[in-house]
Amino acid sequence: MRILVVGSGGREHAISWSLSRSGKHSLFCAPGNPGMAELGVLEPVKADDIKGLVTLARDRNIDLVVVGPEVPLVAGLGDALRAEGISCFGPGEKAARLEGSKWFAKDVMNSAGVPTAQSKVFTDTDSAMKYMGEDASGFVIKADGLAAGKGVFLPDGSDEARSILDTLFGGRLGESGQRVVIEERLKGREVSILAVCSGTDCVILPPSRDHKRLGDGDSGPNTGGMGAICPPPEIEDNFCETAREEIILPVLRELASRGIDYRGVLYAGLMLTDDGPRVLEFNVRFGDPETQAVLPMIEGDLADLFDVAARGGSLPSEVSVKDGCCACVVMASGGYPSSYEKGFLISGLERVEDAVVFHAGTKKTDNGIVTSGGRVLSVAATGSSMKDALDRTYMELEKIEFKKKYFRKDIGRTI
Ligand code: AMP
Ligand code: GLY
DSSP, rough: EEEEEEEEEEEHHHHHHOOOTTTTTTTEEEETTHHHHHHHHSSOOOTTTHHHHHHHHHHTTEEEEOSSSHHHHTTHHHHHHHHOEEEESSOOOHHHHHHOOHHHHEEEEEEEETBBBOEEEEEHHHHHHHHHTOOOGGGGESSSSSSSTOOEEEEHHHHHHHHHHHHHHHHHTTTSSSSEEEEOOOOEEEEEEEEESSEEEEEEEBBEEOEEEEEEEEEEEEESSSEEEEEEETTTHHHHHHIIIIIIIHHHEEEEHOOOOOOOEEEEEEEETTTTEEEEEEEEEOOHHHHHHHHBBBSSHHEEEEEHHTTOOOSSOOOOOSSSSSEEEEEEETTTOOOOOOOOBOEEEHHHHSEEEEESSSETTTTTEESSSSSOOOEEEEEHHHHHHHHHHHHHTOBBOOOEEEEOOOOOOOO
């Protein structure tokens, strides 16, 4: 197959790496990154250039487009490709509202009877404050629209809640914050589920967990993700079956009843509460960095699975998964997620033998590969146990050097 992967982060590198393993496919990446350049042809079309991507897919006779980021999906890339008869593993604009609007996601979950936190939508501070009552620390405030991970707030008390609401309604996140979902605050450990969906059928990939906070011991600000493990240690045997029957399939059926045919990955962020799993959020794409920890665990050619899903065919009941575990640690630029310097030379990549290195914020220059973003690389290794996978990941990661490199030392150990 001729496959076009859209995106340029660690997630897209991991997808490309996985799709290239069988050696049966020709890969194209738009716009890709220096790591992806070793697996396929880089095409200089940006991931949010819908017209440009459709033209590219047509010109290169692409059989299957696999979309990484949410922005093009929310902007209708899936529909635009399908309208041209090009197969796309990625949902259309209407389905992408599951990620693009927290309120839409809540509405779908409530109609489908999917377990989630109780919530209500607001468009002004006073009504929202009234709903939360005396103590806002029992609630979560979520901007309705896309906010690149910056739209969820857990206020310590009512003063903080009021100031968050005022800033959101004051326009800090633009349109995204003009509607706000207030949700009951749940307690428990988090698990990410990635489901490959083909309309009303789905197959669940092995569960994972990301580490969103910047600092060791889960301290500091939220980030795009500093590492991930697959599978989380306390997952029970029937967990995937429960997630499939009680969460993913009901959502797909509810969408179908609204005329929405979901083809692509559906990511459910779950909290394991004392009352069972509850959905915190949906994403309409692979998670980053979860993908870098999940895909190395899967055996067989994922291209076939994505192709069947993209065509709305019938999926196998499960994918073949390796024994053991996978760990992924993100190497970031010091200062991320706030400001950081770029352009530092990265050395030691060729010394990594026992792990895969996925590129994200890197750039190729005449002097070699340099840092060019906040999350620079993710290093992933498998092992017979989580300890084995983590030891290997950290041992290999130490071979890579760049100025001001930063990574968490406790991935997989704290949560
Ligand atoms: P979201 O983007 O909705 O997944 O939210 C980002 C993070 O905020 C989640 O990974 C949780 O750690 C936290 N969070 C979101 N919703 C809730 C909730 N209802 N209760 C407690 N924590 C939450
Ligand atoms: N790791 C969380 C996300 O991809 O949204």
